[in-house]
Amino acid sequence: xxxxxxxxxxxxxxxxxxxxxxxxxxxxxxxxxxxxxxxxxxxxxxxxxxxxxxxxxxxxxxxxxxxxxxxxxxxxxxxxxxxxxxxxxxxxxxxxxxxxxxxxxxxxxxxxxxxxxxxxxxxxxxxxxxxxxxxxxxxxxxxxxxxxxxxxxxxxxxxxxxxxxxxxxxxxxxxxxxxxxxxxxxxxxxxxxxxxxxxxxxxxxxxxxxxxxxxxxx
Amino acid sequence: xxxxxxxxxxxxxxxxxxxxxxxxxxxxxxxxxxxxxxxxxxxxxxxxxxxxxxxxxxxxxxxxxxxxxxxxxxxxxxxxxxxxxxxxxxxxxxxxxxxxxxxxxxxxxxxxxxxxxxxxxxxxxxxxxxxxxxxxxxxxxxxxxxxxxxxxxxxxxxxxxxxxxxxxxxxxxxxxxxxxxxxxxxxxxxxxxxxxxxxxxxxxxxxxxxxxxxxxxx
Numbered sequence: 070x071x072x073x074x075x076x077x078x079x080x081x082x083x084x085x086x087x088x089x090x091x092x093x094x095x096x097x098x099x100x101x102x103x104x105x106x107x108x109x110x111x112x113x114x115x116x117x118x119x120x121x122x123x124x125x126x127x128x129x130x131x132x133x134x135x136x137x138x139x140x141x142x143x144x145x146x147x148x149x150x151x152x153x154x155x156x157x158x159x160x161x162x163x164x165x166x167x168x169x170x171x172x173x174x175x176x177x178x179x180x181x182x183x184x185x186x187x188x189x190x191x192x193x194x195x196x197x198x199x200x201x202x203x204x205x206x207x208x209x210x211x212x213x214x215x216x217x218x219x220x221x222x223x224x225x226x227x228x229x230x231x232x233x234x235x236x237x238x239x240x241x242x243x244x245x246x247x248x249x250x251x252x253x254x255x256x257x258x259x260x261x262x263x264x265x266x267x268x269x270x271x272x273x274x275x276x277x278x279x280x281x282x283x284x285x286x287x
Numbered sequence: 288x289x290x291x292x293x294x295x296x297x298x299x300x301x302x303x304x305x306x307x308x309x310x311x312x313x314x315x316x317x318x319x320x321x322x323x324x325x326x327x328x329x330x331x332x333x334x335x336x337x338x339x340x341x342x343x344x345x346x347x348x349x350x351x352x353x354x355x356x357x358x359x360x361x362x363x364x365x366x367x368x369x370x371x372x373x374x375x376x377x378x379x380x381x382x383x384x385x386x387x388x389x390x391x392x393x394x395x396x397x398x399x400x401x402x403x404x405x406x407x408x409x410x411x412x413x414x415x416x417x418x419x420x421x422x423x424x425x426x427x428x429x430x431x432x433x434x435x436x437x438x439x440x441x442x443x444x445x446x447x448x449x450x451x452x453x454x455x456x457x458x459x460x461x462x463x464x465x466x467x468x469x470x471x472x473x474x475x476x477x478x479x480x481x482x483x484x485x486x487x488x489x490x491x492x493x494x495x496x497x498x499x500x501x502x503x504x505x
Binding site for chain 2: 075086102159215220227
């Protein structure tokens, strides 16, 4: 099952190494990861998509939250978030085939960002399935795809979520679970170093419930 | 100085850890990193932007190339590549201020991807400077920016570059430096484990020259 986590992390050297090693330790495969600037200059926003059993989600989340670089972690489901990806596709096309590529790119709302004598570069944003749709149509229409580059999925919760985010970013002391709807910080011994545990104490901190339990707090 | 590397890497668990640790060892700060699927199912494409002295570029490239997971590495300059980023911006806006946000998003060619009673989510692609432009205008117009999420820069060389990419992907034996315009594979002892060396043997393998020396091979 695919899980999507949004983590706000301090923008320090080595952040990526720590997050990547964490997933390596938990033995969970990262399907895609994007990191970029957030609404605060010293905080980066990461979207991590990983393949893991359904029961594993809250343990991943707790482990991420335990990293000292982490300001906040959120797990977002498909229905409650906008999940987009950016893709650049370079297709071989000469003067004769160009107009057909233009038509296709119109239908898929792609944009032409480069045009060379023998190739066209398209830019497209959308859900992964839409991007795969365009790539498949291009392939089946016998166009030669020269290069594909994708950013991986980026997720943002729908609607107005100020207090949730600003609370997390505002004061370091907001990391107390009892004052917010964030996940409770797990006890140190709950993080196993070398393998992903078969979850056996879900009842102790049902983070999924805490996540779903957010409303319009503003 | 900012350097942009495009690396084709095997899609295996632990790839991210290895790349992140490499930059950590070289003591080079990664400004942004994106990973996503490429034109081949088992190969991912990474764009890595890092801050490093100009003389360091070819050593980073050689170190990346040395990782066994790496199929190919390319360094791209601003002029010869399309560099794009995807950004999601959530702005607080009610019925009265919505139309002003719509106008701004038209000017910046942003798209409205979500609309809630008290907020609007915009999606925008472009160079980093363009994205920062919109964010700045929104801030200076006193709109409250609730959340910003950015993928980091993704780069693709302009024009037709089939043979370069397909050669790299086609056969494992194409990793011989003498048969292509790729960087020469450095000798094992040239990789220093714990710090970034003050480059002292640039003449031995001037990779930058090899990179610039590509033409339309097709």
